Amino acid sequence: MNYRHVYHAGNFADVVKHAALTRIVEYLKKKEASFRVIDTHAGRGLYDLSSAEAQKTGEWRDGIGRIMEAKLPREAALLLKPYLDAVAAFNPEGGLRQYPGSPLITRALLRKQDRLSAIELHPEDAESLAAQFEGDVQTRVIVLNGWLALGAHLPPKEKRGLVLVDPPFEEAGEFDRMADGLAKRHRRWPGGVYALWHPIKDRRAVNAFRSALKDSGIPKITDIVFEIRAASSEPRLDGCGIAVVNLPYGLAKELHTILAALKPLLGENGAGRFAINVLTGENGGA
Numbered sequence: 001m002n003y004r005h006v007y008h009a010g011n012f013a014d015v016v017k018h019a020a021l022t023r024i025v026e027y028l029k030k031k032e033a034s035f036r037v038i039d040t041h042a043g044r045g046l047y048d049l050s051s052a053e054a055q056k057t058g059e060w061r062d063g064i065g066r067i068m069e070a071k072l073p074r075e076a077a078l079l080l081k082p083y084l085d086a087v088a089a090f091n092p093e094g095g096l097r098q099y100p101g102s103p104l105i106t107r108a109l110l111r112k113q114d115r116l117s118a119i120e121l122h123p124e125d126a127e128s129l130a131a132q133f134e135g136d137v138q139t140r141v142i143v144l145n146g147w148l149a150l151g152a153h154l155p156p157k158e159k160r161g162l163v164l165v166d167p168p169f170e171e172a173g174e175f176d177r178m179a180d181g182l183a184k185r186h187r188r189w190p191g192g193v194y195a196l197w198h199p200i201k202d203r204r205a206v207n208a209f210r211s212a213l214k215d216s217g218i219p220k221i222t223d224i225v226f227e228i229r230a231a232s233s234e235p236r237l238d239g240c241g242i243a244v245v246n247l248p249y250g251l252a253k254e255l256h257t258i259l260a261a262l263k264p265l266l267g268e269n270g271a272g273r274f275a276i277n278v279l280t281g282e283n284g285g286a
Contacts (some may be wrong), residue, residue, distance in 0.1 A: 021105065037161055127274045200240055
């Protein structure tokens with residue numbers, strides 16, 4: 001496995017994913033009871049945007065770089081504030097030199113009673129992640145395959161929380177593993193929130209994945225879609241999606257507000273589009 005997220009950290013797909021992640025965590029905080037976030041593909045935690053890898057692609061400039069400099073509509077700015085504050089906290093001197101991945105953004109949002117399980121298979125990335133959370137009693141770093149780890153960690157003892165699934169999609173069959181893994185883990189913990197990030201690159205594979213979710217029998221699946229361009233003639237990252245099981249009440253409206261604000265900023269030549277589609281209803285049917 002040779003995927004290195006540092007090339008892509010802070011790009012448009014990270015912005016969409018982390019905006020949605022933040023809103024889900026903020027919703028969970030509305031109740032006093034504790035919750036746990038389980039990040040199945042946690043990465044290395046913090047990414048150096050001044051590194052040769054990040055500078056080579058420059059993807060962050062067209063992602064978080066645009067958002068941090070933009071004057072956002074008031075309502076969208078309020079909804080994005082926890083996320084953007086988390087990013088700013090890792091850049092105390094201003095500007096953008098570092099970008100926090102999902103586990104660090106999540107940790108910045110947690111209360112003292114909440115917990116984070118950060119799962120990462122790559123030894124080097126897991127070592128970096130563990131170093132960043134050394135001494136943190138609220139966070140546990142687990143070196144293991146994310147899907148395998150879920151088998152032993154669901155349901156969490158807190159009985160509330162989120163499972164964030166964000167695989168690198170570098171191996172064939174990732175969509176099939178995601179659909180199958182969700183079906184198995186949902187049986188163990190049907191009340192949890194699951195957010196499954198995926199690239200929109202191979203349109204046929206994405207459509208097959210959506211069909212598999214519709215046929216899964218799992219109720220309350222919402223598909224969040226954000227595209228920065230129309231379908232490319234050659235395989236290219238045109239957008240991303242997040243399939244959410246048990247999307248909390250009111251978040252579809254919040255995400256609509258956020259994505260509407262992001263579309264003109266992140267869309268290629270202003271040609272972005274987004275959609276929030278219900279794949280299955282209360283009883284698992286479309």
